Amino acid sequence: MVRTLGAYPSGWRHPGAHKDPQTDAAILREVARLAEDAELDYLFFGDWLATGPDLEFRDPYLLARIDPVSAVLSLAAVTERIGLIATVNSTYADPYATARATASLDLLSGGRAGVNLVTGAEPRAAANHGRDAHADNETRYDRAEEFVRALRLLWESWDADAWVADSASGELIDARGLHPASFAGTQVRVEGPLNVARPPQSHPPIVHAGTSPRSRALAATEADLALIAAGDPAVAAATRAELRALAAAAGRDPDDLKVIVPVLPVVAETDAAARAIVDRLLLLVPIDDGVSSHARRAGFPANRSLASFLDVAGIEPGDGVRAASVDDAVSPSTAARFAEPAARTLETVRARTGRDLGGAHPVTWRHLIAAHAVPANFVVGGPATVADHFELWRDAGAADGFNVLSAFQPAQFEAFTGLAVPELRRRGLIGRTGATLRERLGLAAPRLLRAPEPVASGR
Template identity: 60%
Template structure:
């Protein structure tokens, strides 16, 4: 486990909760994202976050207005971290790339360049999605099944690292007297030839400052776990309970040791904190977010063909295992009805209680709106005072469930400001988080050592016109 918590700030201009943009004072104009991006990056850096994280979605459509408004129109992640390289100094910058659609050579060149431009602060989150709209936008067919996509992703990452290693660190000898600028024996072709990936190289960009950018991978499927343990430096996973998180991280460490890797991937999990100076204030914010979430109330908006089907009382009936015909969204849930809920329904009640303080039959009533909104938007939220939110982070970190968190905010900028001004100082007071940056690169922030050049590690010097037979598996030293 890291000496301190890893904290990444996830940038989502319209917020990570679907109704966040409706909250009074929230940012809600994608045309003004650049100023918000600059402000958020500087705030995260002032709070000593390890990195700013950018997810990706390669298509758009009217359905996203309800499901995830932030995905409708957003800044390109790779372009964003290139821009931030010039307006920040210490914080890491992680962009997401889908291996199904990105050109390998171009991505290697862009990311190596950004790592140089940022003095070693770039990182890359690798995903393998198969959205039909994204495939159509890139002139591709959707691959059947997960196996081909993950096979391609594994080859992609291996070849990406070999491209980054085209130039050895000491390849530029700069011999003015002798007239030699480079040592050609320290420039290497990649010649990765696999079932899914082909690239020759060398890369026409210098080796990244970090050697290899830290690679993150998100997901919990069997193939996703395999890719994480074999290729990733960071595993981004979401588990509903601490026990599941501990079991996953323990097994990940065991399996990576069997592979002979020098250290398991750091495990981070998404978290949406809603924090205020008092529990009541935090709950009031979250209550308002639930109230602002469009639900199927028979209005013209809810009759839109793109309106989510899981936001109806009928959908809630299936979730709690009890017919709920005839009830209104703002009707109180009677105790006699809640007692008939299935195990899934009881978990919904527990989640509502934890986030809002509302109990069936209590002073603050639970309505069907609270249950339906919680069912329809299953975010990993923690709501409470400074101490309560810090306690949650400390519990998951101390129990060995995670190395850190990807911090989401329901909207910008007030909830993020509250987290940086309230929770971060409390974590620092408890000795769980740094008070200043100790290193200068993202690898140093994360406690990852700089890898050896793969071409050098594979047995010495090879000229740029030497070839390799197929994609060579990553060595433990990488």
């Protein structure tokens, strides 16, 4: 899951991290090379159709980023094997243009294209597309369902044997093998045919993520990959079982729906070295410490202060703790009074940074404020620890695969591919092969909407 400015909000501040979107082209090529050499299945590019100063603190990687379709088209020219998945927002995109771009990508990459269809969650996107308001959930999913059908019909415009190219007879195409889409829904209309040759995969794999019932239904009926967010393998296993059951009820083979979970591994040669990286990332999160100017800027999150965390911890305003410096150590006696959410944050910080209450390496209030305000599903450790996590989830039936995030680029992705991947390969958890992305993901041939007509004799 490629985020050039890193997947953790303070990642760009880590020494040596990439932090200039104007030089994204170089980092994208480097990430693609590392991913392909490591035999990962695909590069995944998300999207966001607006920007604003508030994103600097919440999600810096969204502030300025290359259009995902443009990114994968550029990388198709410098890669040979890895899949390339670009996000398209069906609420605002044109289905014909999307079919054309994705079919072109599939042809240019030799069958390595995929498309992640989203319906959008950013209200500011509406104004950027000439609309007064972002559509409600039901309307967006009504359009998404029609969008997928139009997309598939357009991809099927050309039969596999429609291009004849018979020099002797002068017949270039068999016109019977060229079909209009002829789709007219309540929100989407396309006529077709598509003016791009049939994609090598017929249908590039479709990806979808979401938590609403409509989103789950769309994923179960139309997606090849369903992205779910879950921090616990039991929760993920239950969600995966639900999606597979919905797919089976829709007449699909549930094995053709792969459930993918995002994971944020912080990798180093040893567990201690990895914990030190997380420690530094927490210390680099901008918080209201009473000194820096961050808190006075527009869009600064209100939950990044000592007072905010102490409210979560259940520490009363009259308590002397509220006069502490954010860099003071947290005392065991104060920690013993924490309400459950704050106690959970404390345990997370202790496990992920190696810090403790008291001693030479104590937990400070700054650590707790940052960890609570900017939560992340870190998996922290050396190669064996990271591989243990992947193996545990696989064995629990919690996921068919993972979208790997990197806290900062390129060093953390280099650490994952150079340190964790060899251990994952040794355990048989990575390294599938296939000429196309569908084959690499273990997907069957797509379900065609237009059944091929019998070939006439003499053709």
